[in-house]
Amino acid sequence: MSVPCRPHPEKPDKTICHPDPYESSFAWDGADNLVFRPVSDFLAVAPGGEAINVNAVDEVPDSSWFTNRIGREAMTVADVVAGPCAQGPALDPNAPDGSWVVDEGKANGANLGFRIKDASGQRYMLKTDDDVQPERASGATTISARLYHAAGWRAPCDTVVYFRPALLQLEPGLTVTDNTGVTRPLNQARLDQMLALAPKRNGLLRMVASRWLAGRPLGPFRYEGVRHDDPNDVIVHEDRRDLRGAKLLAAWVNHFDAREQNSMDVWLADREDDPSSAPGVVHHYYLDFGDCLGSEWEWEGISKRLGHAHYFDFGYTLEDFVTFGIVTRPWDEAKRSAQGDIFGFFNVEQFDAEKWRPGYPNPAFGRMTEHDGAWAARIIARFTPSQLRGIVQAADFTDPRHTEFIHRVLLGRQHRILQRYLAKLSPLSLFEMKGTSRLCATDLAWTSGAFSEAKFAYAAAVHRGAHAEFHGPIAVESGADGTLCMHLPHHAPDAGVPDDDAARYTILDVRNGQSRWPARVHLYDLGPKKGYRIVGLERPDSDEPPG
């Protein structure tokens, strides 16, 4: 798509043909989402509904926001570990001394860092851990970027790198701005201070290298409204299922800092030699996962609440005031574990997938419905323990018990998400016709291992015609690998009746015994030769029969 070209605001001899960059206000984003927007939403009396970008089989089509990966196709361990780094250049820590030129300081943020350009011209942001939780932030960034990417969201290529300090060569005249807004020179002494914070192994420094995104950065995306100068952006963001469902990814890794400043829109021009030209497309990325896996703040009282409450939670504060504190909150009992010492209060025991909250309210997260949550849970269910182990190993923790700890906690939190969000709406997925009469699906609740086998008991019932008359049960064959299949007898002839005639319409309700409600498949019986055609899939949230 193309947007109007106009002169560059600071370089009149240049023309830009991409959407305007958006500068997000940190203070207003927090204040608006904590106070002002909730009051506006309340007075507007506009309760949220179901997400808009959902197709007839209750899935989200590929877009500039989301690509169906692990949710649609099986991925190998190597695939998920390569993740966002599978394509494109890789940073070579064995390059000659001085190959990595430091050309920019990192502007604010929790973790210090700087930008480098390697010998090929590719830029990377290198970020260091803090000395209170060494290896956590770099590990969390590496792990979370791979989880998000495999799940379908766009994330940068973030990778832990161990390198010799001699690789770095500092450009003169650089500055760096800290979180208080004070700008200081980025000179060798300052660089040495940053490097002194980095964990070390065998004389090598550990940092996380975030590959610079291709294209022209346009600033973060908003979690509400649309970008008016992007002709493709036609669904208000708070009603996108991909943005709503990302709440469960954030809950999984405790990405409490999932606010708009930790996202990035990028303009990808068709002409790679002119990133500001049109036509092109805007891609939307999640960024900055350094808060995940148990970030701790200076004040332990705040650290214990991260993920369980907003930074200042009016709701809980008022509730605790009027109830005299009789409710025991998760942060009352939060403890660090000996095995997970660098991971703060990140654990399974206090994790409640439904009650998880980011640091301050997020318009899209706040509108996540049961269907949105179930969709995200079905994606999360596809991650196997081996894949999770591979992703955690990519974080390259020095202490093996940290690897074991994170693997165990991620598995546990995954199960908690599934036990909540696959318990009501049906977890049956990936329905497909195998042949003309055989309908098969995968039970993601079964394959996840999050539920007791004793709960599962499969049953199916057929309804036909315009009024969905009940035609009786259908036998279900289930396999040890979580697949189930049903033979659908034909009632309609091959010819003589139009394909879309109501007489051919068939609805199949399939239950797995574990979730409360069935999966409802809509098909047309096109006859014994042409077979059945799937036209839709619903996950009803009631016991109402079809029709």
Added chain:
Amino acid sequence: MLLAIPRGAMAQPQGMGQRAAHAPGDARPPSPKRARPDYDGRPQEPGDAGDALLWVPRVLAFIPYVAWEYAIRRPVGWLVVTAERDDWPTKILDFFTFGEDRKAGLVPTAFFDFGFNASVGLYFFADDVGANGNDVRANVGFWGLDWLKLSARDRIELDDDSFVQIGGGWLRRPDYLFHGIGPRTLDGSASRYGADEATGFLGYDLSLWRLSALRPEIGVRDMSFRGSGWGDEPGVEARVLAGAFELPEGFEQGYTAGYARLRASLDTRRPDAERGDGIRVEGAVEQGTELDPDRAANRWVKYGGTAGGFLDLNGRHRVLSLRLSAQFVDPAGGIEQVPFTELAFLGGSGEMRGFREGRLIGRSSAAATLQYEWPLWVWLRGNVHVAAGNVLGRHLNDFDSRLLRLSSAIGLRSVGSSDHYLEFLVGAGTETYEEGWDVTSFRFVVGGNSGF
């Protein structure tokens, strides 16, 4: 509802997220806004009765919505965005703080206690002045020309457990409360007086075991009084003329008292402990002496203490406490005169906070307080109390259960800094049981840094 057989891919919007294959230099006109794809091929479901009913609150809330959205939210949003873009917070911090590490600065304060003048002011802090551990604090408050406060102190840390403080101040207020002295004062006999108070002190603070401490202090206090009324309430002298009570000791001439005080506390609770259980016993004794040779050579001794037990109900800082306190004031040196502002008191910043400052004054006091505190946020705690007690005559010698009053209050208070805090409190107090325990006193406090 029958779904249609899709003709192509299952509602896959075209051209989303993929670079199109265009020849280089292929200039295209701006693209129009794309139509929203039909994702699921289903017609939109008609609204139901619930959707229609939503219009009722929508219409009712329309004006408040417009006012909030366009008169508050958007202007405030513009202001905050502008402030951040133009770095106003740094400029404000630069204005209100001083020094490279911002160890000194000014903080605006405000305090409101229902039934008294509000006050606004500035609080000044400066850490490590001249040397590490030498902290200076000053406070200026005002509300018109007849409510002025100036105070300052210098705290010098000697080590991790002890410090020395020297300071002083001057306070002029027109709105002090006086109901008379003794257990049977009635709320209806309220009167007001103005006072000027000048103080100077030198103190030593020694932290002992856990939260125990020893605090000796010497100082001087000069008081002068005015009998003018305030608000709707008459002055003290008017009440005296009406026969409500006698003119209190020291009112006419004022006094200048030197004092020496010793406070000691034994507290088994640990700071920052996981549990809030413990026992606290504290006592204080103070001797005051009139220093002005032109006045009668008054001397008095104040003494008293509090014993309390704290029980953390669930090990999560939900703390129930019971405190028993008593204060006594005796004249010394043969002259039976104690200035009324040196008498035992309840209410205000003391026990039985449901009563306003100055409501209950006597030669002695006793109170039993049951209090519950619980956490609301990292730096905010809720508290509620119920107390029974009263001020009495000499050595509690007229104690009678029928003279007991009740006090109750609920509120919240910030925690973390002993220098300044925020507080919200709503409370009430009763007349004596003899008078029927009628609720006649009300207290509402909101603000910060009411004094130090």
